[in-house]
Amino acid sequence: MKPTSPPAARPTAAELDLLQVLWRLGAADAKAVHEALLPERPDASYATVLRQLQVMHGKGLLSRDESQRPQLYAPLHAQDKLQQSLVRDFIAKAFAGSGKALVLAALKGHVNAKERAEIRQLLAKNGDEA
Template sequence: MNKHIKPTESELEILGILWERGASTVREVHEILEQSKEAGYTTTLKLMQIMHEKGILTRDASAKTHIYEANVSRERTQQQLLNKMIDTVYNGSATQLVMQALGHHRSSQEELDQIRQYLNEMEKKQK
């Protein structure tokens, strides 16, 4: 089965936090969420419970305070969203997306080199 991940906006925010922190309690997630967004605690709780029902999160409920963890990989989710975006918004051109991404974010010298190296490797493989 090739599970089709389609997290909502709010769910993505929570996933982002769990990917960064790893397994966490609702309170921990909520406290980070609060920094950028106004929300009640039970709202965050409910969201995470629903995500658990959907299978997006796993949880350890052995202790009173449950511990949640992302059950979809960051990479898979990234790739899925990226593909969708290239398809609908960039009309299929990954190159367009790449250049726009580069154009609007200051990249360090190291990052530019990293990308260049990546390009070189890709070229070799093509031959």
């Protein structure tokens, strides 16, 4: 059973890269994770990926199935739950707890016209449900 609460240890940027791969692949061995990571990080060695997976297991970010060889690693936390936790922390630290300030900062320079239209539709839809 997967924990629903976010991990106590926060993933580093490199660990988030590996989590993205595992969320996409599902449970996988170090070789599969390494091969899937190469297009994004061609400098990553197999040994580094394996070591990082082991560290992440130790931090409580991954489960490890030791009943077979090669061992399979899988995220212990759902992608949306971990992302929500990281965003909550980021809002608290960088925007004094204001989600509105985060959204306004994002809208100022990080959203294109198509994305703005999608956001307007989402807001209109959620406004109808409220």
